[in-house]
Amino acid sequence: MILTLDNITKSYSNIKALDSVSTKFETGHIYGLLGRNGAGKSTMIKTLTGKIFADEGTIALDGKDPITDEGAKRNIYSVGEENYFVSGEKIKKIFKEYAYYTNRSFDEMCMLADKFELNINKSWEKQSTGYRTIFKDILALTASESFIFFDEPILGLDATHRDLFYQLMLEKFNLDKCFVISTHLIEEVSKLIDSVKLIHHGKLIVDEEKEALLANLHRVSLNSNESIDLQNIVVLEDKTTPLGRSIIYKGELNIEEDRINNVDLQEYFIAVCK
Numbered sequence: 001m002i003l004t005l006d007n008i009t010k011s012y013s014n015i016k017a018l019d020s021v022s023t024k025f026e027t028g029h030i031y032g033l034l035g036r037n038g039a040g041k042s043t044m045i046k047t048l049t050g051k052i053f054a055d056e057g058t059i060a061l062d063g064k065d066p067i068t069d070e071g072a073k074r075n076i077y078s079v080g081e082e083n084y085f086v087s088g089e090k091i092k093k094i095f096k097e098y099a100y101y102t103n104r105s106f107d108e109m110c111m112l113a114d115k116f117e118l119n120i121n122k123s124w125e126k127q128s129t130g131y132r133t134i135f136k137d138i139l140a141l142t143a144s145e146s147f148i149f150f151d152e153p154i155l156g157l158d159a160t161h162r163d164l165f166y167q168l169m170l171e172k173f174n175l176d177k178c179f180v181i182s183t184h185l186i187e188e189v190s191k192l193i194d195s196v197k198l199i200h201h202g203k204l205i206v207d208e209e210k211e212a213l214l215a216n217l218h219r220v221s222l223n224s225n226e227s228i229d230l231q232n233i234v235v236l237e238d239k240t241t242p243l244g245r246s247i248i249y250k251g252e253l254n255i256e257e258d259r260i261n262n263v264d265l266q267e268y269f270i271a272v273c274k
């Protein structure tokens with residue numbers, strides 16, 4: 001299945017949160033939806049799940065509008081900062097309701113709660129920040145929808161719980177699923193994702209497979225007074241410190257191989273999102 005966005009634009013009064021974004025999400029992939037604070041990631045996710053409406057553009061899931069077509073709508077689930085739960089309701093009751101109204105298994109939700117040591121006899125509101133995220137992650141991990149959008153799924157999670165979440169997410173993934181993870185912990189999710197979508201000031205500036213993207217990125221370290229020919233490369237960052245000069249670039253540079261280093265996704269992110 002393919003979820004396509006064509007020229008999606010969304011403004012909040014004078015803020016263009018999404019600016020003519022065109023892209024697609026396909027089953028069989030885990031995407032990292034990256035961007036600085038306020039870049040437009042949540043707006044994109046909310047637009048795809050009908051929580052807000054785009055001003056312009058179209059969204060289609062295998063040709064059908066997932067906002068209006070009930071069948072298409074049932075293929076997309078998102079979890080984010082919004083809370084649609086009844087105030088004071090215990091998590092166990094919410095799990096029972098979700099098991100009744102959706103395809104989720106109550107036993108599976110309880111089993112995951114056990115793994116995270118989430119107290120389901122307590123109201124969702126009385127959980128700590130991390131446990132509120134875990135509660136929502138459990139709803140997402142047990143969802144039967146093909147497209148799952150995780151908006152900040154590791155917000156407030158300690159390192160052990162983040163590791164458990166990544167492990168469970170990979171166990172749940174299969175070629176009929178599409179997972180989209182929006183987070184600021186780029187280094188950690190870099191190991192899980194196969195594709196990168198990077199939004200900057202509402203525009204989609206990177207939309208590539210992770211391996212292909214990283215294979216073309218390099219860093220070279222130079223002495224402060226050393227000059228090289230930069231004509232055949234795209235310079236993404238050029239920094240000079242008292243220790244020397246460091247250049248992050250795309251392309252091939254004619255220089256000794258042992259002076260060239262790899263660049264990771266987080267370094268790339270910092271270089272391009274200025």
Ligand SMILES: Nc1ncnc2c1ncn2[C@@H]1O[C@H](COP(=O)(O)OP(=O)(O)OP(=O)(O)O)[C@@H](O)[C@H]1O
Nearest residue numbers: 012015016017035036037038039040041042043044
């Ligand atoms: N309900 C709203 N009313 C007005 N402006 C909004 C609203 N929601 C989002 N915005 C603005 O739209 C822009 C994009 O916000 P969005 O929440 O999509 O960013 P984000 O990439 O998810 O950010 P973060 O990583 O900080 O959560 C921001 O400038 C934000 O202030």
